[in-house]
Amino acid sequence: MKRWADEGLVQATRTVGGHRRIPLSEAIRFIRHIGATITHPDILGLQELATLPAAATSGKSAGEALYAALESGDAAVCRGLVQSMYVGGMSVAQICDGPVREAMVRMGELWLHQEWGIAVEHRATDICIQALNQLRFLQPAPRDDAPVALGGAAEEDPYMLPSLACAAVATEAGLRDINLGPRTPLRVMLNAAKHYHASLVWITISTASEPRKLAEDLANMANALQPQRCSVIIGGRSAGQFLPADIPGVHTSGTMAQLSAFARGLTAGSGQPPTVGPDRANDHSGS
Ligand code: B12
Numbered sequence: 001m002k003r004w005a006d007e008g009l010v011q012a013t014r015t016v017g018g019h020r021r022i023p024l025s026e027a028i029r030f031i032r033h034i035g036a037t038i039t040h041p042d043i044l045g046l047q048e049l050a051t052l053p054a055a056a057t058s059g060k061s062a063g064e065a066l067y068a069a070l071e072s073g074d075a076a077v078c079r080g081l082v083q084s085m086y087v088g089g090m091s092v093a094q095i096c097d098g099p100v101r102e103a104m105v106r107m108g109e110l111w112l113h114q115e116w117g118i119a120v121e122h123r124a125t126d127i128c129i130q131a132l133n134q135l136r137f138l139q140p141a142p143r144d145d146a147p148v149a150l151g152g153a154a155e156e157d158p159y160m161l162p163s164l165a166c167a168a169v170a171t172e173a174g175l176r177d178i179n180l181g182p183r184t185p186l187r188v189m190l191n192a193a194k195h196y197h198a199s200l201v202w203i204t205i206s207t208a209s210e211p212r213k214l215a216e217d218l219a220n221m222a223n224a225l226q227p228q229r230c231s232v233i234i235g236g237r238s239a240g241q242f243l244p245a246d247i248p249g250v251h252t253s254g255t256m257a258q259l260s261a262f263a264r265g266l267t268a269g270s271g272q273p274p275t276v277g278p279d280r281a282n283d284h285s286g287s
Helices: 002-006 022-035 062-071 075-087 091-112 116-136 163-171 186-195 211-228 258-266
Strands: 147-151 176-181 202-203 231-235 250-252
Touching: 002 022, 022 062, 022 075, 062 075, 062 091, 062 116, 075 091, 075 116, 075 250, 091 176, 091 258, 116 163, 116 186, 147 186, 163 186, 163 202, 176 186, 186 202, 186 211, 202 211, 202 258, 211 250, 231 258
Parallel strands: 147 176, 147 202, 202 231, 231 250
Antiparallel strands: none
8 A cells, every 4th residue: 555655546645644645535545546445345334345244235126126125225335335336436426327316216116016115215215315425435536626517306306316316427427416316497507507607408308298498498508508608418318308408509319428428528628528429229218
């Protein structure tokens, strides 16, 4: 560790006594970078990795394992699973697009069979919120001058996880994220984006009762934010399904991976808003 720190492969500061101090986020970045196996996760404060029962993962895909733990309501195992995916090298975007989405799609089938499924689904949402927030805490603090990314879900949209996923992805990309969460009127988002000089506004759309009006409001928002060179990007299960593909000034995307690429383009400092691929295929409407 000393050699790696002295060679600059691991960023360390010195304590008053001259010892090397490595922030947790930096240690985790390095572990992911070299693909190391953590034998004593508890030393890093990752207790939930240490206590992860082998049965939680054996013979299951990441999505199946997460679903099983969510269904039985084992929050510690769920958080541990998500941590292990991240420490094992998956990006926040991959975790959200993959296991989290997959598990929640299956969760959404439960209520069709019995009312108890509604309780299980609501509990699963809360547990995923805990797990994603924990991932946010494992990220290094963004630079003070990093671009601001801000967003939420529109007024009538109660879905919490998609916007939280956007925030976690923005943090991972090195942006300063401001998650306004569900049920946020677009004008509130617009004013906040102006106030914080945001460079990126994400809007997740899981439900849209008046898609035409929403598309119009989004176009107006993008227009109002153009002078500050702020990009508006929309996505979510209903974005591809109900909204027109070509809302002026608005980028439509399907996945967290694409949002991540877009956000990284901003931190790369190209000065040009990055482009988003024409991925409208990922509307998960049938799920
Ligand atoms: C949890 C949940 C709820 C919870 C949400 C709790 C909360 N506060 O967050 C509550 C209880 C509110 C709820 C309510 C309802 N729900 Co619901 N819900 C779900 C469920 C199980 C999971 C949604 C979720 O959080 N997914 C996790 C996120 C991370 O995944 P995602 O939304 O797919 O997002 C991904 C992409 O779209 C993309 N993305 C998302 N946003 C953005 C943004 C940007 C910028 C980008 C680039 C990408 C992007 O990235 C994400 C990761 O890949 C889904 C199941 C499903 N198949 O989606 C049903 C589901 C969506 N619900 C459904 C239904 C029917 C309802 C209700 C009508 C039930 C009722 N009778 O009341 C209500 C309607 C509420 C409303 N006003 O619209 C149906 C919809 C059916 C349909 N075809 O329209 C589903 C599909 C369940 C099912 N199979 O029947 N629901």
